Amino acid sequence: MTTSDDIRLGGLLWEIDDAAGIVLLRTPYDARRHTETGRSWAGRGYHCLIQDVRGRYLSSGEWDPYQHETIDGAEVIAQLRAHFPGLPLIAFGASYAAHAALEGAYGAMRHEQSAPDGIIVLVPALGLAETAWNPDGAPQIEHRIAWWHEHGIGPRSRKPLPPDELATRVRRTEQIGVISAAREWSWPAAVFERWERLWTATHLSVRTRYAELISPLLVVTGAHDFFDADARRLAASWPSDSHLVTGPWGHRLAADLTDPHTREQLDNSGGIGGIIDGWLRTHTPFAARLGRLEPARYVSAFDPDSGSWQQSRTAA
Structure with a gap:
């Protein structure tokens, strides 16, 4: 893809027959290292574009962390909408890529384009501060x-x-x-x-910056992640429906679970991927809020003692 200032953004695209939608992941960590993620989304029934952000790996331009994802992300979303007309779009990412997903969605809304139909962020790094x-x-x-x-x-x-x-x-x-x-x-x-x-840098006000975004949000955090408080703030302040997922892990999510029994319990429960699949089915990012005045807030917490997910709904 080429941006309005002639920066070429490169990446990898998985296309499948009869796709349910398209997933966009923008990363500074080399799109070619995310092939497992691309295949996973294709296996779920989605086209998937994994793209290097400006100035990194397959993309030209100068790398300036946390400075270009709003405009670049919005332009990529617009081009994907044109390339796959009528398909729902999910912005997805972990850590820095979560920042890129959120800012791309914000940029699309701000520039009077169609924001993503859903946003999924894992252990999000919200911004510089x-x-x-x-x-x-x-x-x-x-x-x-x-x-x-x-x-x-x-x-x-x-x-x-x-x-x-x-x-x-x-x-x-x-x-x-x-x-x-x-x-x-x-x-x-x-x-x-x-x-x-x-x-x-100034701390991000989620409630102010993303106030007009109506995309449903799924946030995956961990009790031992250094961004956990920010992830919880994001989910609690989101202006539309949000679902917070948490468990006894850190920034690497399930990879941080060194106890074989706990890891086995998580796998047997369907893992974090199972929660994402459930969200796509039952808290679909493509469904209207049915006239509700307040956003719905859900929490899924993995309990290692019982080896199961504890589901709850919280006050908006």
């Missing part, structure tokens, strides 16, 4: 240093910092501050400026 700070106001120093070194510089991710080097940088940051320490890391000037912007 949300990645920089814990809910209690403490800085996420270790995670941010590691992420920006690995993913924040250039069109391709680099090898992670060795643990001893990461620990050294964390200690140095605690001694002289996040900005002064970064001057010692030989980052390009543009990356350093973006690092400064990270620590001065």
